Amino acid sequence: MTRFQKLVFLLALTVPAAAETLIYLGTYTGGESKGIYRSTLDEGTGKLSDPLLAAELENPSFLVVSPDQKYLFAVSENGKFKGEEGGGVSSFAIGEDGGLTLINQVNSGGGAPCHISTDPEGKCLLVANYMGGSTSSYQITVDGKIVSPAAEGFIQHEGQGAQLPRQASPHAHSVNVDPSGKRAYVADLGLDKVLIYKLDAAAGTIVPNDPPFLKLPDATGPRHFSFHPSGKWAYTNLEMSLQVAALGHDPETGALNVLEIESTVPEGTGRKGNSTAECLVHPTGKWVYVSNRGHNSIAAFAIDQKTGKLDFIERESTQGKTPRNFGIDPSGKFLIAGNQGSSNVVVLKINQDTGSLEPTRHEIKVSAAVSIRFLKR
DSSP states (O other): OOHHHHHHHHHHHHHHOEEEEEEEEEOOOSOOOOEEEEEEEETTTTOOOOOOOEOOOOEOOOOOOOOOOOOEEEEEEOSSSSSSESEEEEEEEEEEEEEEEEEEEEEOOOSEEEEEEEEETTTTTEEEETTTTTTEEEETTTOOOEEOOOOOEEOOOOOOOTTTTTTOOOOEEEEOOOOTSSSSEEEEEETTTTEEEEETTTEEEEEEEEEEEEETTTTTEEEEEEOOOOOEEEEEEETTTTTEEEEEETTTTEEEEEEEEESSOTOOSSSTOOOOOOEOOOSSSSSEEEEEEEEEEEEEEEETTTTTOOEEEEEEEEESSSSSEEOTTTTTSEEEEEEETTTTEEEEEEEEETOEEEEEEEEEOOOTEEEEEEEEE
């Protein structure tokens, strides 16, 4: 080895390797997928490692990692689970290598659970049942086990929306806890409402809040919901009307009010074959992003830090079909989109000055990837 080669070798040893973030991918298992997959994100380049099967599970269509990063929880979006009516909810311990070990499983209490979340302290697990039109809550033990509460851990939604037959019954599509951990907000596509519940995270129980809901315009179909870090505002994508609603939030009462509603697709885009899917606020609170299925894009908006209202930035292709879900990595540098229809997971770089999205040409193949979650170590 020459002196120059030795110098290069020594310099390489002193330069720290780019940090990596673990990514978990939930899927639908009707095709090639077998369950939950894992990959790593290179925080320097945005490159993803080849996916590995982390756990076999039927239709783990939505995932959440516990706040202490020790556990992963997943729904099984089915009509029956272990021979009983309702879907499944599973708890896994996360190993040092990112592997998953099953802890326990419970019934979701309603058909087709499609969304799952925890409170900020990881004491409580909440599940939205789409076909069941209901919300379930559970206690999480110190060792990650899911426990059904003795009472007030299940609420059946009632009513219907304006567009039949699509809204002939309730369809709970997401459940999210506010930054204080005091309330849970459930976007119900079938009712055109965001239902509001008081949450006792330690007990794992929910009861209707006063006020009990926000009514959105008829036939809009609220789907997912994301709080601004300040807690002053929230945003929900309207699946059926191809829009995003900016909402004011009163942390004292839990009440929501509509600030404005903006389209996420170009003017003249028809509803047939198009729908919005995911809605996320950037960790800095500067921007909000919404995925458009059919148009196959991510719409980016700047958030006015005084009013919470939105200014359109751009729409960027997801380089695939049917972007059902996406995630923003903890550093806020990358947006990773799961294209359900084309089974590719694509990395887009977030411009830290403007919020616009830039292709990285990095992607991996995961069959019907529909949920993306991160673990930073």
